[in-house]
Amino acid sequence: MKEFMINIAYLISASLFIFGLRNLSHPKTAVRGNMIGALGMLVAVVVTLLDNRIVDFSLIILGLLVGAVVGTVLALRVQMTAMPQLVAVFNGLGGGASALVAGTALYELLSLGMTPDVPFTTATVASGIIGAVTFFGSGVAFGKLQGLIKERPIRYSGEQVVKALVFGLALLFGLLLIKNPGDTHLYWLMILVSSVLGVLLTIAIGGADMPVVIALLNSYSGLAAAATGFVLENNALIISGSLVGASGIILTNLMCKAMNRSLLNVLFGGFGEAVSEEEDIYQGKVKATTPEEVALILEGARRVVIVPGYGMAVAQAQYAVRDLYNLLESRGVEVEFGIHPVAGRMPGHMNVLLAEVDIPYEKMKELEEINPTFDQTDVVIVIGANDVVNPSAQTDPKSPIAGMPVLEVWKARTVVVIKRSLSPGFAGIPNPLFAMENTLMLFMDAKKAVQEIVNALKES
Amino acid sequence: MEDLVMYITVFVLAMFVGFEVITKVPPTLHTPLMSGANAISGITVVGALIAAGSQNSGLAKFLGLLALIFATVNVVGGFLVTHRMLEMFRRKE
Known part of the structure; x- marks a missing residue:
């Protein structure tokens, strides 16, 4: 009877997750949605604490306390510009926790003198491999985003063969573990090799492809949780894990489409490592300007579109951009933001930065929405974006970005x-x-440039 | 074996629900979606609680504690930071 009640409670918590995610479909209901999700988690945790298998609460209290303090500090102190790093860290911890839980379940079963069956060990292997890849892959992603590791993709000859061999080796140890579930060394060997695989997979990916990687790791962290659900025969984990897995897959897909590249190409394609010979297309045609001149042009504008890119985040220019927005709007100029799906280092990165400085979300337009409006726009200001406003995506079929949807600012x-x-x-x-x-x-730092445009506008 | 089929069924159906629900989330909210979904994947905390609290031997207990810390950071931090972001989107109306 007690087990029945516990399972019903897990079902309630899984349903709350689904309701919560559903409410994320609009900024107005999203806060509530997130709270519903948190409530679902609370239900799951409280119910688990009633479980008969728990005999000792000392480690539980310690773990919850340490985790809650660290999590709170990270969440409250992070800068909005550093959000991709934080999400990478959380992805990694989720994947790591799933792998550890699966491993512990194996130890527990063995210590009770039971022989794990094939479904159990298969799920343990899946959770271990995915979890370890997620943990170490996210670690590398964090290092790259934080600037601890160089952002350029690290490529070498025979790279794909090496990765295939390492993946094969991880699978081999996994299969051996399924055959000899009593040999826990095999589990650790598998984890070790998978960790190397996680590093190899992400180290090869460059900065601007990070949105894809973060989305993919997000999906992995969900799939690892689902695999652990199979290990523990727990529906709450299976449902929640597959929800998150689906979410990550959708985002990964959207990011790839926004670059007109396949996932395989992003992961293994070697994009962006070759800096092409500098064709002199700029010779004598580039016109440099000054903040004062830009202010002068803006005076006569009725509609302005601002296109932010990763450069805005790097320069922390969002507050200056807000000042410019407010000033222009107060003078009756219509201002909108054109946001490319892969601008920044994670899906939705630019939107969060703009929301941070109180830009209403109605002003943030997607690519399909903003593109038809450019021919009625007086001034476009591109801040720290480059490839997403490159016309050769449409004009040069041989370009590496040919066919990629771009913002038609020209x-x-x-x-x-x-x-x-x-x-x-x-x-x-x-x-x-x-x-x-x-x-x-x-030619200026983004923050300084926008500030000086604002000053020049105020003086005139 | 029947149990296994049941769990696979749940897994596949939940995947479909996930696709249905997530496609409705607007691109503006994709970052909070990731952090929020990520917090949900911290449901592993359920397994970690049992691992850390049951009659395990030394190593298993230590692993359980580590898993619990990881998962709790994931859950608490994930929901909190998502809340922080979503409040920013709601603020101006």
């Missing part, structure tokens, strides 16, 4: 690009936009 009357230099973006190719008739380059 259709506006004037385009101001705030960028430190003419250096290429992640794709390693020159951007014809910078040499166009209606483009002005403002």
Whole structure:
């Protein structure tokens, strides 16, 4: 009877997760949705504490306390610009925890003198491999985002063979464990090899492909939890894990589409490692400008679109952008933001930065929404974005970014690009936009540039 | 074996529910979606609680504690940071 009640409670908590996610479909209901999700987790935790198998609460109290303090400090202190790093850390911890729980379940069964059956060990193997790959893959992603490891993809000859061999080896240890479930050394060997695999997979991926990797690791952390659910025969874990797995898969897919590349190409394709020979498309055509001149142009504008990229995050320019937005709006100028799906280092990264400085979400437009409006736009200000506004995606079929959906900013009357230099973006190719008739380059740090435009506007 | 089929059924059906629900989330909210979904994947905490609290031997107990700390950071931090972000989206109305 007690077990029946516990299982019903788990079902309730899984349902609450689904309700919670459903409420994320609109910014107005999203806060409530997140709380419903948290409530579901609370139900699951409280019910578990009633479980007969728990005999000693000392470690539980210690673990909950340490985890809660660390989690709270991380969540409250993180800068919005550092959100991709934090999500990478959380993904990794979730995956790591799932692998550890599966491993512990194996030890527990063995200590009771029982022989684990094939489904049990198969699920343990799945959880171990996915969990370890997630943990160490996320570790590398964190290192790259935080600037501890160089962001450029690390490539070497025979790379794919090495990865295939390492993956094969992890599977081999897994199969051996399924055959000899009593030999726990095999579990640890499998974890060790999977950890190496996690590092190899992410170290090969460059900065601007991070949105895909973060989304994929998000999906893995869910799948690891689901696999652990099979180990523990627990429906709450299976349902929640597959929800998160599905969410990560959808986001991964969206990110790949936004770059017109397949997932295999992102993971193994070697994009962005070759910096192409600098064709002199810029010679004599690039027009540099000053903040004062930009302010002058903005005075006559009725509609302005701001296109933010990762450069805005790096320069922490979002507050200056807010000042510019407020000033223009107060003068009756219509201002909108054009946001490319892969702008920044994780899905939705730019939106969070803009929300942080109180830009209403109605002003943040998706690519399909904003593109038809550029020909009625007086001024576009591109802040720290490059490949996502590159016209060669549409004009040059041989370009590495050919076919990638881009923001058609060049259709506006004037385009101001705030960028430190003419250096290429992640794709390693020159951007014809910078040499166009209606483009002005403002070679400055993003934050300083926007601040000076605001000052010039105020003085005039 | 019948149990296994039942669990696989649950897994596949939940996947479908996931696809249905998540496709409705607007791109603006994709970062909070990731952190929120991530907090949900911390449901592993359920297994970690049992592992840390049951009559395990030394190593298993230590692993259980480690798993519990990881999962709790994931859950508490994940829901909190998601809340922080979503409040920013709601603020201006």
